[in-house]
């Protein structure tokens with residue numbers, strides 16, 4: 306049995322996150338441990354954010370991101386806010402630079418407790434997302450579900466926010482769509498060789514969107530920060546909104562700004578629920594008890 310590591314169960318707008326403290330050690334959270342923690346109702350999560358020692362000069366930590374099915378993700382906006390809140394509470398530090406699989410990201414906790422993460426620059430090239438076939442215009446690609454002559458969802462915008470996203474635009478209530486049924490079909494569609502996060506988005510005004518997301522490797526979630534960034538960027542790129550929008554997810558709102566320098570900034574809350582210790586090899590865990598080291 307590996308030496309126990311500390312974790313905090315947290316959430317970002319209901320996106321269930323485990324922040325695992327893997328600093329000072331060389332092992333990683335195993336896919337089996339992730340799946341075990343995901344099936345226990347008390348530790349059920351959408352993503353594990355594993356904080357490792359830094360690998361690059363100028364960064365505070367390397368962050369590994371693990372979906373509830375044990376697969377790795379390159380980006381997780383809500384999880385990054387949880388990491389910032391946990392480390393800010395521990396260290397008193399407010400501004401951070403992290404290395405993630407999607408690149409180096411900066412993040413900051415504000416006086417009011419909200420956290421802004423610079424999610425980097427969106428990528429629109431079909432090979433960068435990636436797609437399995439060439440599309441010169443990724444503002445709307447040929448893809449649909451439902452009857453061929455009356456598709457239920459069609460022509461998504463696609464983008465990489467470090468991780469792959471498809472955004473389907475709808476004119477009516479996004480909650481009327483059976484995303485639990487269409488999500489897995491679209492996530493695993495052959496057009497997405499690395500699978501994709503699937504979002505249904507409605508434009509409410511030039512400054513507001515409502516979205517729901519089926520997450521790659523995690524399923525329906527109450528919030529997906531990178532999907533909010535994807536929807537905001539694709540909405541601005543297609544002239545549906547301006548570059549600064551409020552994106553309302555099932556768990557609540559996020560503020561997204563696609564800055565003129567091409568960086569996408571996401572601002573929102575994070576919430577601590579409880580702390581524990583777990584075995585990164587097996588996922589066996591226990592609640593943190595008072596006075597524990």
Ligand SMILES: N[C@H](CCC[C@H](N)C(=O)O)C(=O)O
Pocket residue numbers: 320351352372377378379380381382383384468469502520521522523526528529530531532
């Ligand atoms: N919950 C996340 C996204 C998780 C990433 C993921 N499902 C994938 O790309 O595999 C967020 O807040 O951005």
